[in-house]
Amino acid sequence: MKQKSAGIAVIGVGLIGGSIIRDLQKNSNRFGNIYGIVDDPSASYAKNRGFIHDTLTYNQLPGKVDFIIISSPIFTIAEISQKIHNAFENKPSNKKITIIDVASVKSSIASTFENLTTSQLEFIATHPMAGTEFSGLDHARLGMFKGKPWIISRHKKNTDEGISQVKSFIHFLGGRLKELDAEKHDTYAAAVSHTTILLSNYIFDFLSDRYPEALDLAGSGFDSTTRLASGNPELHNSIMHSNTKTINKILSEFKVFLELKSSVDELPVDYFSSNKEKRDRWLSKKTIVQDKDK
Structure with missing residues (x-):
């Protein structure tokens, strides 16, 4: 996102959505106002806590935002995506709108996103491999995604321009970008x-x-x-x-x-030392990759 965003909507302001907002607030001049959705139960609390500028209805999104993050539960994403699609279909924007999700399952979502993507709206399936055992806005934290893998799963209607914009967004949040098809x-x-x-x-x-x-x-x-x-x-x-x-x-x-x-007595005598070596090599490789991304 090299140009300033008109505004960003975050639908689902919990652990992940809230942590994204914390990072965005470091550079508000670049990203513009951050909005929630009126019928999202977490939005009013997020507004009171100063996480979002205001809440909007879906029909108020056109003209206010050009980037939307869906960070709601998996089973709600298809319905929310359709509501976004309908809002912009009824009131076309003069800018292309990019929509991403952050769910941990991609196949069904990528299929939904492909069906809803138009020349004006580009839905892109993504997943940051980050989080904690805690949930909710109160546990959102700055730097949640730094050094963590963040996957993009393209579908057939995705454009290089749209993917490039999302890559820039992920890099800003410190994520380690990786592209994988949805099934993989x-x-x-x-x-x-x-x-x-x-x-x-x-x-x-x-x-x-x-x-x-x-x-x-x-x-x-x-x-x-x-x-x-x-x-x-x-x-x-x-x-x-x-x-x-x-x-x-x-x-x-x-x-x-x-x-x-x-059968413990049938384990090779070097089982634990061999497994330790494999895990230590994996950790070392992981650390090297993270250091390169700093």
């Missing part, structure tokens, strides 16, 4: 994020049910391993229902893998 994104996200949420919950569920007294002895290792079990239940449910097939496939593969590793 959903596979990778299921592997490193969605199944991790499940496993964190499964471990805590199992131990709290079978060995509840042992929890009194749990230390920081157990805390970090089960941290995601304290995450947003609504978000977790929507992820599982939106990416079910891929998550189930990876869980089935993991089940077979776990059965092969289930």
